Amino acid sequence: MLKLSNGHLAYGIGEQTGIQFPDIELLPGQSLGLFGPSGLGKSSLAKVLAGIEALSGGELVLPEKQSGLANPVQWIFQQPEFAFNPRLTLRASLEESWRGEGYQSLLAQFAILPSWLDRRPSQVSGGQLQRINILRALTESTQYLICDEITAHLDMLTQQQIWQSLGQYTKERKLARLVISHDEELLGQVCDSIIYWS
């Protein structure tokens, strides 16, 4: 279970300014939406949940990490062009999280051509890169996905395709996901319940 209650993140040393997070409880297999206008600190929330940033106050319950495996909570970044090391081929990036070639069987499901994997991030389009970015987060140890505006920068057709593949896959694997977006209609389509953050 992933649970955040009364979370607070302070910037800098002074405790005056900071972000007060909404309470979040994500059960296995659930799809929860988080709606809020831009500038509230939605990306900071994603980082906190993925264990990349530490809370300065409040309580966070995370699923147990196993050493040598990827974090069970995976954050998918909104702009895929910044989510990859520009020096590595996409194959090397995928193998970093998967620790092998276990992703091969999923390529077709996410409409990824094997030939894309030998390129570097700058050599594929945004939509292609985002599919690979998603695939990178879906490792065998993944249980929770934090989808941080993953289709906000893509066109509608690509958005639909990505959510179709991701929806089908999360259903098969019974993955839980927290979908962060400013698009209420999208959240209505892909989530069971929505948290409004303002």
Place this chain on the structure above:
Amino acid sequence: MERFLSQKGAVAIGCSLLLLLLSAFFWPSSGTEINLLNKNMAPSLTYLFGTDWLGRDLFSRSLKALVSSFYIGGMAVILSCTLALMMAMLALVNRYFRWSVDLLVDLFMSLPHLLLLILLALVFGGDQQGLVMAIALSHWPRLTRLLRFEMQVIANTPYFQLAKQFGHSPLVILKRHMLPHLLPQWFVGALLLFPHALTHMAALTFLGFGLDPSTPSMGALLSQASQYLLTGMWWLALCPGGLLLISLLMLSYLANSVLKIVREGPQTTTTSIRSKVNLEIKPRIKVGVKNA
């Protein structure tokens, strides 16, 4: 390494630089023999670079000076760059280390460069060793600061932050995502430090804290030559200077080709095989069309 060997130009330059240094090292004459009968001779076949005001063979002196300069400068630069990289890495550990590293950098940079050099040279007892230590210990802060900011930039990029969630150890993450980006900067820093180190060596020698002025070193050779330039003895400055310039150019060419390889980054072994097969199928993605 294989990719380096495949670049013919770099290999040729590297070999000739090595050959030059080796032949200079094993050159039979030490360039300290005084021959007052043949002083102030212009370059000729017997004396390739001419002779100086004491009749010493300038070619031998230049070669020996090149060796000692490369040795001392190289040692100092390697030491100082390693120190800089280690300090920058140390600053990543936690905030207390970061503060102490920053404090140390500020402290060293607040002291006048030459004063620091003299103090360090005195502490380490002059001579060759003292010179190396003095240069190494006084030149690291600038590079450390540069590397620190580079590291900060990378630490803030999403890809570096995302890499933490794939469950690899911090050292692996540093090696995969930080070092390849940092090493080119580090190389460039080292390269820029080299001529800097040479001039400071000459300055210390000039002030009498460095090497014995009779043993040839590039700095000493050039600074002494400047006094004789006005009397028309152009070869005293031009010949050793040209030799130094050519070797520095070769060094920078080498560094550049290494840089290029480092920039391209690691490649997985499977990649090369697969790219040969290269199946280019046009993506066919079905679009669900429904009649409204």
Place this chain on the structure above:
Amino acid sequence: MLSVEKLSIQSDEVNLLSPISFELKPGKIMGVIGASGSGKSLLASAILGDIPKGFSRGGKVTFSTEGLANSDDSFASVASVALAAQSATVLDPLRTVLTQLLRRVKLTTQRKAESTQSALLKTTLNTQSQYTQLINRQIARCYPHQLSGGMAKKALLAQASWQQTDYILADEPCCGLDSQSAQDIYAHLSYLAKQETRGVLVISHNLKQLLSVADEILVLQEGQLVERTTPDKILSGMSHPYTQALWQAIPANWHKEKVKYAEIA
């Protein structure tokens, strides 16, 4: 009238934009839609005469105002078309939005009218008008790095609309914005067209918001014009399958059963 005749961009090997012809009348809003990579932004830059290196432009862009002689091609186009760019990087990071607006006004109007224009600008900021709905004093005082995504888009559009050109090209004016900001921007675009009778060309990949304001829609696919249609036709399903696919791709139109996978089993 802005008329585009057989406008195309190509090199020896590739066709980035196949010949496209259409005309935009003052007072009308024309939407351009298509997936990414379909050549929407290229169309805008081709109208402005700016094409990628190594490519050549074919066809003709002409502007005609009532009674005036036809002016031809790219030089004239710069004077009568304003572009609201896609990204806020075109804003000068060292100047406030207001200073940049004033600068635009100075560059595009005659010297004589300059003082009246800047006075006009200042009064419009003080009084209640359509323009202040788009951009208020708070935004005007900001430097570009202080702007949020929505504010930046508004500033970009303001910059384009303040130039008093006959035609405005808006490239993705509300990509990535929440619905309130998007509504503000579309309201301003329709004000520009209806009240100030300017021709507006809006490039977007979000069909839904576009349909409520646009008079006509151009659909592009991989550099080719699929069809030229109207919002009514799209809504009633009388359009090309590709257009229908774009319409179906809007989250509100997704088939519920088909997409809602993540139910707890």
